[in-house]
Amino acid sequence: MQSTHLREHNLSVVMRAVATATEPISRATLARSTQLTKPTVSKLVEELISAGLVEEHAPVSQGSGRPMVPLQPAKGTVLGIGLEIAAEHISCLGIDLAGRQLSSHTEYLRVDADTVEETARACARLVEQVRADAPRATLVGVCAAVPGRMSPDGQSVLAAPNLDWTEVPLGRELARTPQLDGVPVQVHNDIRLSVLTEIARRPEQSFMYVRGSTGVGGAIVLDGTVLDGVHGWAGEFGHTVVEPGGALCRCGRRGCLEAYISYHALRERAGLRTDVLIDELVEELSRSTDRAEVIGTIGRSLGLALANALNILDLSTVVLSGYLGPIAGEIAPFIRETVERHALAAEVDEVVIERSDDLEAPALWGAARAAIGPILDSPGAWIARTAEMAG
Amino acid sequence: MQSTHLREHNLSVVMRAVATATEPISRATLARSTQLTKPTVSKLVEELISAGLVEEHAPVSQGSGRPMVPLQPAKGTVLGIGLEIAAEHISCLGIDLAGRQLSSHTEYLRVDADTVEETARACARLVEQVRADAPRATLVGVCAAVPGRMSPDGQSVLAAPNLDWTEVPLGRELARTPQLDGVPVQVHNDIRLSVLTEIARRPEQSFMYVRGSTGVGGAIVLDGTVLDGVHGWAGEFGHTVVEPGGALCRCGRRGCLEAYISYHALRERAGLRTDVLIDELVEELSRSTDRAEVIGTIGRSLGLALANALNILDLSTVVLSGYLGPIAGEIAPFIRETVERHALAAEVDEVVIERSDDLEAPALWGAARAAIGPILDSPGAWIARTAEMAG
Known part of the structure; x- marks a missing residue:
């Protein structure tokens, strides 16, 4: 034994x-x-x-x-497939152990509460296409990235506001499709997958990862491993209180960080149109006359949430991603001022604030990496299983 | 190999x-x-x-x-020695692997910036007395508990306000005494040692530990292990901001949790005499006419700091110790109300708020346990070393 x-x-x-x-x-x-x-x-x-x-x-x-x-x-021998489910499209990416893209496909459809089964079927079709493009590679598994909170067992999406999903058993729906029958399927929160892409760039490091999007998400990485917590929700910076009794958040709480710096909050605060895309938010903000105020608000609110987190975790590196990446240089002085005022660690070391050099689709790439993960964790089990299948 | x-x-x-x-x-x-x-x-x-x-x-x-x-x-075969350094006394405790007390001594002296060497000599004398009481047990090592922040290398006390110590190289001073020559010596923050006593009661569990004293300290325990952080300061709840721009804290910052619920803050808020002991704080508070308000303030301030920490760490158990232990039952409803309003985890599970059944001196016992620690971590190395010494 x-x-x-x-x-x-x-x-x-x-x-x-x-x-x-x-x-x-x-x-x-x-x-x-x-x-x-x-x-x-x-x-x-x-x-x-x-x-x-x-x-x-x-x-x-x-x-x-x-x-x-x-x-x-090895190149081209095994295939890990990532899926990213967004409100208006599903993307699918196949990579090998060397991290090379073997194939990628996207299908446009409206994902909402009424199209869960259709979404699962579209995912299965995309997987089928990617497999067909890499016929010599053995499929390891599939991992889907969802912009929402997962149930602690990792099988259901508890709430994904942008998809209008509440308690959607996505894992079960995917496993039901003929194309995914018998294939190991994982479903994870998109930000927890995005951070895998950042970890690949900073192996073994400890840092806090904050991603600005329609909401504000984050993850805590200790020595290269994402901290899970009891329910798999550790790193939820978005609902950290930065102003007790303050602005109303979309979650119904008051004073959350997200109520000040999410896409929705910023768009409203800057008086922008509702059709401004997240990718254009920074540019649109820079056209506004109150740009300095907006940048200061983002930096100070984020700084306070980060200072509290730094005191609790005693970390010294923060990585900003999503829409926060491109404006990292501008908001950093405001973050730094607030962090230095409140974080103990700042007394002895400068807190490093960096931007993530995001790939185009970090969650999709992270999902594909997560699909490959079981081989890295237990190549022995994989070797035994493939030998069994071959014999 | x-x-x-x-x-x-x-x-x-x-x-x-x-x-x-x-x-x-x-x-x-x-x-x-x-x-x-x-x-x-x-x-x-x-x-x-x-x-x-x-x-x-x-x-x-x-x-x-x-x-x-x-x-x-085994009982009585090895000896781990803990020291606790307080403003007016030093306590010393020797335990064996079974966690039994073999000997204990206390020396009363004024510990301050002018008496560092005298303190080290008193520590060494106490260790000598404890060893003399357990002549058949082999000394494993000595660990000192200090009410202050340690340097990241664990050798110097950066700041211990109650001892009026700043940058005191206690590890070096102890190692210099003839009685401790060649003996492995550790120095740690008292709260990080107190939590070891709590971990012994809750093996393998994950929880947040908050200790109310002259300040407010804490620790994060993940699967039975204390989270260190970059500098060994993880779990510093005391300087988490609960009211941006709020009350002035003794650390010079504004709005820290400690500015609302530390012994000093509470004593002043309740208008108590300066000679009230921490042990009597709860009783004295209960005599005050504004008791309900004081209890509410403690619960709500602590609740907000805990809600933020719970969102970041995704833990579901909080253990209150120090002066917070005896009033845990009274403040729990206020903590719970605030935590339920802000913590994501409270949506799916009740957050468990418990009191620590503190021993008389948890830091002293934790220090003795830490001194024994190397045997549990690597009994093989210990066996090899004792064989070498014997042969």
Whole structure:
């Protein structure tokens, strides 16, 4: 028993080390970084190579020593599929272990309370198309990103206001479609998936991630892992109180951060039209005569919520994403002033405020990464299952 | 290499399982709970018994099966020493692996900025007395509890207002005394040590711990482990803002929780004499005519700080200690009302608000437990070191 456990554990340690390395890595470097012996590493690497999870490149000469054989995650062998469900379209992306896009499709439809089954069927069709584009890759699983709060068991969407969804059993609906029969399906909140894209850029780091969108969401990352909390909702900065008894929030509470800095709140505060897109919000805000005031409000409100969170978590890095990314430079001085006034950590270290270099669709990419995740966590189980299916 | 790592790991898993079991545990139960094989568990247990870390009790008959041999942490074999440094006294406690008190001494002296060396010497004398009382137990280490913020390296006290200490290198001062020469010495914040006493009562649980004292401190416990943060300051609820621009706090900031509910703030708010002891605060408050208002203020201020923390951490249990413990029942309705108004988690689960059944001196006991900690974390290293010293 014990040795099987150990082998599984070591396989995943080596797989993860190859997957997170910023450049091709040798067996010798792997042995150093994983603290395993070289013979053990070589044996595990052979196993990962023959399972199609790792690939070798041409040996590189290194002066007098033996040539170094660079290892990388295998290309095109396995397929993780991400879905992103938005109010007016569904996007689907297939990636391989190397993080390369194998295929991508989008279907436009109105997603709302009346179209749940239709949405599930559209998702299944998109998955089918992506699979057809990568016929040689073995499907690992599918993960859907939803702009809403999930039930603690991860199967139902409790509330997704932009989709007008309340208690939608999306996991069950997806599993019912013929195309997804027997396929592992996950459903997650879109912001918790977006942050996976940021973690890939900052492996092993600890930071607070705040994403400005129609609402304001966030996540807490400790040593490269997203903090879940009891219900999977940790990092909900949006409903942190920044002004007791203050502005009415769309959630019905008063004084929430979201009531001051969400897309909806900002649009109304700046007197913009209702058809302004989030992507255009910053530009539209900059046309308004009260732009300085709007920027100051965003920075100070966000600064207070962040100062409180920093005191509780004792973190020193904040990453701003969504519409907050492009204006990070402008709001940073206001955030910094408020954070320095209230956060203990700011007494000894400068709090780092950075913008996320968002990909076009971080939640979609995060969903695809999450779909690949089980291979990194337990390549041994994957190898056993594929051997069983083949035999 | 690997098998040594594994043995060390398994030794600590078994040691910890014996130490945290609520009653004597058999080898068979250990095998089930640790997922190790029975022969492996038996071998590891023998090693822990011969090292004096675990002891066997008389076999207990269990009907038709083989009699069960109960195992417990060994009594009186090793000694962990805790120190608690307060403004007018230093307490010292020696415990064994079973958590039994072996000896305890207190010395009364004025601890302030001018008496740092004298304080270190008094600590060393107390340690000497406790060791003399338990001559057969091997000293593991010493841990001192200080009512202040520690430097991130854990060696200096950055600020301990009640001791009038600023940047005091206490670790170095203690290590300099002849009695502590070569002894592993740790120094920690008193609240981070108090919470260890609470964790011992709630193994593996996640909760927020808030301690009301001259200030307001706290800690976050995730699955039985205290969250450190970047500087070791995570859980600093006291300087969470509950009223932007509000009351002036002793730290110089405005609107901190501590400015509303610390001993100092409450004493002034209730118009009490300056010589009221913290232990008497609740009783004195109850004599005041504005008692209901004071209780309401404490509950609502604390409730807002907790609601924000709950949204960020997604926890569902709060433990109140210090002077907040005895009034937990009275302030809970006000906390609950505020938390339910603002915390997302309260939508699906009731937030549990409990009082800590504080021991007389939770920081002192926590310090002694922290001194014992290295044995639970790595009994293998301890066994190797004692074998080396003996041979």
